[in-house]
Amino acid sequence: MQNITRLSLMILFMAVASSCGDTTKKDGSLSDKKAQLEKLKTDKSKLDEKITALEKDIAKLDTSAAAQQKPKLVALTPIANQEFKHYLTLQGNVDNKSVSYITPTGQPGQIKAIYVKQGDKITKGQLVLKLDxxxxxxxxxxxxxxxxxxxxxxxxxxxxxxxxxxxxxxxxxxxxxxxxxxxxxxxxxxxxxxxxxxxxxxxxxxxxSNVYSNVNGIVDEVTAHVGETFNGNPLTGGYIRIVNNADLKVTVTIPENYAGKVNKGSKVEIEIPDVNKSFSSTISFISESIGANSRGFTAEAKAPSNLNLRPNQVAIVKILDYTVPSTVVINVNTLQTDEKGKFVLVAAKENGKLVARKREVVTGELSGDQIEIKNGLQPGDQLITEGYQSIYDGQLITTTEA
CATH class of the missing domain: 1.10.287 (Helix Hairpins)
Structure with a gap:
């Protein structure tokens, strides 16, 4: 018994000394620090296993200690199948499907008068300006x-x-x-x-010489001035831009590795954080080419006209790219990792007592704080969702309902 206890203390001392020794090394690069962190995690996992094994051996040899072991208080959540959805979250912006630049029907001319200003609502056929x-x-x-x-x-x-x-x-x-x-x-x-x-x-x-609007909308920008030559081209001179906010869309650039997951008709949830508004839509357009600089492709979704949105507003676009009608889903915080892989702790009845049991799992997609479990858990299992950080496989546990 004394040998086992002494061995446990030696292992603990060696682990602490090793970790302290590592901290005395020079800081190094970010990759060095990450490597040190992974090593410490691995050492801790191995040490936890040895401690657990020793505690089991002690419990077998020292029956009085086992009798005195107090169960740890935990919270349990029953596992049940549910629908799981994964969203690809990107930043996009509100854009206008109908943007027009006023142009003369004849030759360019010198502006004699301008009859509109920025912010004016105009109708198709309304006189906008007059040329000499x-x-x-x-x-x-x-x-x-x-x-x-x-x-x-x-x-x-x-x-x-x-x-x-x-x-x-x-x-x-x-x-x-x-x-x-x-x-x-x-x-x-x-x-x-x-x-x-x-x-x-x-x-x-x-x-x-009378220049009229060819669309209904709002005067978004006026850069033309009386006395200037007007041709309506925004690249070569002053212009008048008309937008129709009743016909808006949200555009977003999607990384090329999602080309096989996002299609025309894919469902999207869109949030406009500046005005605290959200709505559902579908992908209505996907570009055929990949941008040379962005390494992505453009997608568009229609926006409703009753939200009073404005072009160039920031939009948070959540594209549904993966869905499972019925599967096991848990909070990602309950998932733990050791050298063997990922696992969770569940409650099991053994000899009339409630004990914690380690259950290795195979994970799927992650969405927010929810992660899909493809293998390792079944409906009806009691997942330990609180207090799991300080317990080990085989430890006695209890709940507030016990």
Whole structure:
């Protein structure tokens, strides 16, 4: 008995001395510290096993000690199958599916007036700005003057033709003269049609100085100014951007190693932390290519229009990439590890007493603080969920209900 106790103390002393010796070494790199930590954990696990074995031997040899052993107080949770879901959690952002830049229908021109400002609600067809139309107006006026001159010539030609026709009906004059007068009328009529077409074209060009919105939405940004040349291109000059917040989406970049797990139609849970709002959606679009810099692919999910979200808000995107209808799920904190692998402690009835028993398990996916157990636990098992840190395999335990 004394030899066993002495051996136990020697092992404990050696472990403490070894750990103290390690701390006297220089700090080293992060990898060195991690290696030291893993070594200490392994040493502790081996020491715990030896202590447990010695305690069992002592209990067998010293019946009085076993009789005096007090059970440890623990809490138990019965194991039951349940649905398990794993979510891939990423950060995305709210984006707008409908973004338009106002552009002139004709050639670029100098801005004469701007009729909207940032934040204004506008409708499709509403006048946004006006370009300088002085040259176009002069062209319209000049062409219209030609119409007046040709109309006067046409009226005179028609009058001459009517008179010549009356004379011809009275067998006075020549047929050649009549045909010449008729041709002159037809020529002037064609000329008038051409000029009227030119007037319409000039008027259309003049109307292009009025720039209208082609969508419904809100004026998101105005960088154009009166006096500047306006073409609507945000890359080359001032612009007016219109967004429609009734048509929003959430975009997220997914790492390429999840390409086989996330598909169009995958369910997502989305949170907008800044405004404390959340909603459910599905993946509506997945890009075909992997980004050269991001090493990921883009996915989109539609956002509802009744949450008053704004483009570029941060979104926490949780994509459902794994689900099991019925399996064993435990809190990850109850999972322990030794050199043999992962295990938990369960309660078992033996000889009328409640004892703790080590149960090796095979784990699956981890979701938050819940982990899937694929093998090692069955429904009905009593998992020790409180007090498991300070007990060992075979130790007497008790609960508040005992």
């Amino acid at each position: 139309d002085a040259v176009a107006a002069q062209n319209v006026a000049a062409v219209k003057q030609q119409i007046g001159s040709v109309k006067a010539q046409l009226e005179l030609a028609k009058s001459v033709y009517e008179r010549q026709k009356n004379l011809w009906d009275q067998h006075i004059g020549t047929e050649v003269q009549l045909l010449q007068d008729k041709t002159n009328v037809e020529t002037l009529e064609n000329q008038l049609k051409t000029i009227q077409a030119n007037v319409n074209a000039a008027q259309t060009q003049a109307n292009q």
